[in-house]
Amino acid sequence: MNNHQEFVVQTIKHPLEPLTAEEIKAAVTILKDEKKIGDHVRFITVTLKEPAKNTVLNFKPGDPIEREAFIILLDNKEEKTYEAVVSITKGQMLSFEYIPNVQPPIIPEEFEECERVVKNNPEFQEGLRKRGITDFDLVMVDPWSAGYYGIEADEGKRLARAISWVRKFPNDNGYAYPLTGLVAYVDLNKMEVLRVEDHGVRDMPTTDGNYIPELSDSITLRDDLKPLEIIQPEGPSFEIDGHYIKWQKWHIRFGFTPREGLVLYTIGYEDKGKIRPILYRASLSEMVVPYGDASIAHRTQNAFDAGEYGLGRLANSLELGCDCLGEIRYFDAVLADAKGNVRIIPNAICLHEEDYGVGWKHTDWRTGHVETRRLRRLALSFWATVGNYDYGFFYYFYQDGTIEVEVKLTGELNTGTFDETGKSKYGTEIAPKLNAAYHQHFFNFRFDMMLDGLKNSVVEVNTVPEKRGLENPYNNAFYTETTTFKTEQEAQRNLKLETARYWKIINPNSLNAVGQPVGYKIMPGENCLPFAYDDSSLLKRAGFLKHHLHVTKYDEKERFAAGPYPNQNKGGDGLPKYVSQNRNIENEDIVVWYTMGHHHITRTEDWPVMPTAYINFQLKPVGFFDRNPALDVPRPVSKNHTC
Numbered sequence: 001m002n003n004h005q006e007f008v009v010q011t012i013k014h015p016l017e018p019l020t021a022e023e024i025k026a027a028v029t030i031l032k033d034e035k036k037i038g039d040h041v042r043f044i045t046v047t048l049k050e051p052a053k054n055t056v057l058n059f060k061p062g063d064p065i066e067r068e069a070f071i072i073l074l075d076n077k078e079e080k081t082y083e084a085v086v087s088i089t090k091g092q093m094l095s096f097e098y099i100p101n102v103q104p105p106i107i108p109e110e111f112e113e114c115e116r117v118v119k120n121n122p123e124f125q126e127g128l129r130k131r132g133i134t135d136f137d138l139v140m141v142d143p144w145s146a147g148y149y150g151i152e153a154d155e156g157k158r159l160a161r162a163i164s165w166v167r168k169f170p171n172d173n174g175y176a177y178p179l180t181g182l183v184a185y186v187d188l189n190k191m192e193v194l195r196v197e198d199h200g201v202r203d204m205p206t207t208d209g210n211y212i213p214e215l216s217d218s219i220t221l222r223d224d225l226k227p228l229e230i231i232q233p234e235g236p237s238f239e240i241d242g243h244y245i246k247w248q249k250w251h252i253r254f255g256f257t258p259r260e261g262l263v264l265y266t267i268g269y270e271d272k273g274k275i276r277p278i279l280y281r282a283s284l285s286e287m288v289v290p291y292g293d294a295s296i297a298h299r300t301q302n303a304f305d306a307g308e309y310g311l312g313r314l315a316n317s318l319e320l321g322c323d324c325l326g327e328i329r330y331f332d333a334v335l336a337d338a339k340g341n342v343r344i345i346p347n348a349i350c351l352h353e354e355d356y357g358v359g360w361k362h363t364d365w366r367t368g369h370v371e372t373r374r375l376r377r378l379a380l381s382f383w384a385t386v387g388n389y390d391y392g393f394f395y396y397f398y399q400d401g402t403i404e405v406e407v408k409l410t411g412e413l414n415t416g417t418f419d420e421t422g423k424s425k426y427g428t429e430i431a432p433k434l435n436a437a438y439h440q441h442f443f444n445f446r447f448d449m450m451l452d453g454l455k456n457s458v459v460e461v462n463t464v465p466e467k468r469g470l471e472n473p474y475n476n477a478f479y480t481e482t483t484t485f486k487t488e489q490e491a492q493r494n495l496k497l498e499t500a501r502y503w504k505i506i507n508p509n510s511l512n513a514v515g516q517p518v519g520y521k522i523m524p525g526e527n528c529l530p531f532a533y534d535d536s537s538l539l540k541r542a543g544f545l546k547h548h549l550h551v552t553k554y555d556e557k558e559r560f561a562a563g564p565y566p567n568q569n570k571g572g573d574g575l576p577k578y579v580s581q582n583r584n585i586e587n588e589d590i591v592v593w594y595t596m597g598h599h600h601i602t603r604t605e606d607w608p609v610m611p612t613a614y615i616n617f618q619l620k621p622v623g624f625f626d627r628n629p630a631l632d633v634p635r636p637v638s639k640n641h642t643c
Contacts, residue, residue, distance in 0.1 A: 015051045015065050016265050017242055018255040021334050021342040027069035027086045028340035034093045035084075039339075040077040044104040045070075045258045045310070046336035049085055053280060053454075053556070056266070068094065072104050076189045079158065081565075102565035103158050105259065105310045106145060109338040110160070110188050115141040118162045118184045123196040127182045128166075131201055138167040140174040142387050143186065145308040147300055148570050149537055158188040159568065161300065165415075168208070173412075173608055175388060176209030176434065180297045180417040199296050202417040205434040209608035230326035236353055238378060240329060245351065247378045249629075250397045251275050254380060256333045256349060259560075260284050261312040261382050261393055269401055271625060277450040278403075278520065278619075284311065284393060285446035285593065286561040286574070288542045290532060293426035293437035297416045301437075302538045305386045307566035311393070315348040316383040323383060324350040333382075350381050359399060359630055374636040375399060388412040392612075400630040406616035407443055409598060413606055414439070428602040436602035440528060442545055443615070444561040444595045448554060451624070452510035452518055454589045458485050458551045459506055459519070462499035486586045488579040491551035495524055503549055504622055508587055513626035523618040524548070528597040540571030550575050550593040553583040561593060 011020070019027070024046050031037065049068040050056075059065075067088040074081055081102050085094040118124055118141045125136060133139065146159035162184040165174040181199035186192070210216040238247035245252045249270040255263045260283040267282070268275040284306060291301040305311060315333055318324055333348035359375030381394040390411035396404040413436040418424060427437040449456045459482050466477035485491040495501055506519040530545045532538045539545060544561040552558060555578070560566070563573025575593060598615045605611065621629070 012065050012067060013061070013242055014244065014253070015056050015059055016048070016253055016255060018334060019046065019048050019067075019069060021344065023067060023069065023088050024334065024336050024340075024342050026088050026091075027071065028336065030086050030088075030091060031071060031084055031093055032340065035096060037073070037340075038077075040075060042074045042076065042107065042109070042338040043336050043340040044072040044074050044081075044107060044338075046340065047071075047257050048255065050556075053554075057280075065089075074104050074158075074189075076191075079156070079189045099565070102569075103567040104565060105308055105567055106143065106160060106188065107310070107338055108313065110191075111143050113191050114143040114160050114162060114186050114188065117186060117191055118143075118164075118193060121184065121193040121196065124182070124184050124193065127196060127198045128179075130198070131166075131179060131182070131204075133166055133179075138170070138172075138174075139179075140165045140167065141184075144301060144387075145303060145567055146185070147302055147537055148541065148568050149300060153194075154185070157194070159194075160186045160188055162186055163297075171212070171215060173209040173211065173215075175412050175415050176207070176431070176608065177204055178416045178434070202419065203422075203433055205417065205431060207431050207434075209431065209434075211609040232327040232353070236327045236329070237376075238329075238351070238353070240351075243331070245378070245380075247353075247397065248376070248399050250378065252380070252397065254349075256312055256315075256331075256382075257283075258310045258313040258335050259306055261315060261384060262349065262380065262395065264380075264395060267403070269629070271629065276452055276624075278624075279447055280450040280454075281446075281448040282395075283446055285444045285559065286542070286544070286566070287311065287391075287444070288442045288538075288545065288562070289389075289439060290442075290530060290538045290542075291414070291437050291439045292531060293416075293424070293439075295416075295419065295424065295426065298414075298426075298437045300537075301414070301439075302541070303386070304542070304562055304566045305391075307560060307562055307564075309386060311384040311386070311391070312382075314384040314386055315345050316385060316390075317345055318347045318350050318383065324352055324381075326352045326354070328352045348382055350379070352379055353377070354379055356398070359633060360628065372636065373630065373633045375630070375633075377404075385411065388414055399633050400628065401621040401625060403619040404616055405445055405618075406614060407441075407596075407598075408612050408614055409441060410610050410612040412609055413602055428604070430602060430604050430607040434607070436606065438602060439600050440530065441598040441600065441615075442530070442542075442595055443597075444544060444593055446559070446561070447592045447594070447619070449505050449590055449592055451505055451507040451520060453507060455509055455587050456505055456507050456590050457517075457586050457588075458491060458590065458592060459483065459504045460485065460493060460501065461504060461521075462496070462501050464499060484586060485551055486584065487582050488550070488552055488585055489582045491549065491585060492547040492579060493549040494529070495527055495548050503592075505590075505592060506623075512623045514623075516623045518624045519622045520619045520624055521622045522549075522592075522594055523620045525596065525616040525618075526598060528599040530597075537571070541566060541569055542574075543572070544575035544593070544595060545597075548595050550579060551585050552578050552591045552593070553581075553585055554589040554591055558591070561595070 049070040143160035164179040167174040253265040264282040267279040330347035331349040333345040392408035466472040504521040506517040
């Protein structure tokens with residue numbers, strides 16, 4: 001071990017701390033030295049290789065920490081993908097493996113190179129001239145993932161399907177002027193255009209889509225909004241040590257990966273003098289955006305934003321007063337670029353407290369005595385921009401033991417023009433001659449559960465009406481029926497409004513004060529199901545979308561709902577493959593996967609920039625505590641008196 005590596009390892013206090021800039025440099029240097037890596041090899045990801053679960057759970061401060069990096073590489077010359085594991089602690093490469101028949105995610109450097117190659121292509125330029133465009137610098141090219149559609153000429157190639165728009169001037173909103181019908185297919189390994197498809201010149205929209213006041217004559221900013229200040233004169237209530245947070249009985253550790261963005265670890269809540277574990281690991285597993293347009297312009301658009309691009313690498317640098325309000329603590333994201341150099345996204349993660357209204361309240365009408373408690377929550381979040389769309393990913397922790405996951409959707413719609421009919425049954429005319437296709441946004445979250453220990457089960461709860469008869473004389477009674485899932489195949493389930501269905505994770509080995517297994521339930525918010533057929537490319541590749549719930553037996557290799565490499569995957573990977581093993585999941589170390597969907601029938605109010613849509617769900621304690629865990633929240637103090 002050299003001195004630099006020794007310094008790197010000694011500064012790490014916990015096995016799950018994300019890789020530091022120094023560790024990334026060390027890992028890349030070790031790999032380059034051992035494999036003599038040339039300029040034709042791209043570093044797709046350099047992340048912490050997380051230690052085994054038992055290692056983490058048995059770790060005590062001061063114990064030695066083995067630090068390893070997991071690295072995905074793409075060799076553009078050989079057109080091959082490799083996975084490597086490097087020991088930073090020992091200063092050596094532990095493994096280097098060729099992964100056949102996969103395509104790793106498209107990285108930002110490829111986006112930039114692809115746009116440049118397409119705009120310089122003579123055939124593409126000829127298509128622009130047909131449309132009266134001669135200033136090629138004003139053209140915007142978005143490289144979309146190509147998916148898989150069984151096209152023989154594309155087999156084995158690393159592809160992007162590039163679609164375009166044009167600006168009227170450099171700062172213009174180009175999404176107002178789609179060049180629908182002009183498509184370039186690019187080989188990203190060779191970085192050359194394979195073919196250009198021109199499906200005919202279409203009428204261009206006539207109105208601009210500028211949302212920046214200085215660029216639009218139609219926007220006059222309101223002048224009657226008074227300041228709203230959020231002040232914590234004594235500072236925030238949370239404590240931070242590296243990537244460990246302690247707040248209002250919550251104990252939370254977090255990290256950040258190029259693919260998932262925020263990752264939460266070892267979440268627990270203090271109760272009766274001890275920290276009770278709830279979750280070992282939680283993250284966004286996959287995000288899929290299928291479009292519902294059958295036309296040539298959009299019928300292959302099915303973006304797997306996590307697996308095909310990586311939400312963490314597309315994270316924004318956040319600004320106080322814009323993205324976050326109040327007493328904020330920011331954390332940088334430390335990643336690697338295509339050359340293996342350290343890339344830091346400043347202020348990628350935001351941590352702050354929020355007032356969230358009344359937590360509980362009661363007025364004794366006989367005595368006039370009132371007790372009120374304000375509810376506060378801790379927010380841990382990041383934002384990512386994926387082409388035209390912007391997504392905010394928020395994890396909220398409440399004083400009453402509730403965990404909430406929320407995604408905020410804003411940004412710009414994916415736009416197109418109409419064919420010769422001047423209309424579309426698959427979208428909305430959001431501005432004159434401008435079409436926005438119907439689509440959906442699906443988010444799959446993976447929860448490695450640990451309620452009071454590693455042995456958990458999942459129960460389905462349905463509410464049913466009591467039968468008519470003497471026991472139900474006024475036909476008003478109802479009760480719940482519960483089913484404990486025994487195998488993975490049984491646990492592929494969907495929501496059912498008619499029975500108010502929900503799912504509860506329990507620990508049958510840990511009972512509360514009234515003898516019930518302790519538990520947490522999934523409280524769903526907005527949701528939907530896909531409308532594509534089972535034999536569609538979408539559902540072959542994202543079969544997990546057919547069900548809102550999956551439960552699997554823990555396997556550290558099973559991290560992603562659409563599999564480790566969804567880019568151009570033919571299908572069948574991920575959750576459908578995992579659950580085909582039909583393992584026992586009763587009283588086992590289990591993983592719960594929940595999928596929520598936003599069904600977006602586009603509207604004129606979504607243009608030129610979309611008001612934020614919110615989609616969420618909660619993990620809510622059900623019998624986990626013996627009574628309301630927020631009873632000890634102090635009374636709020638108003639300016640005049642204590643409530």
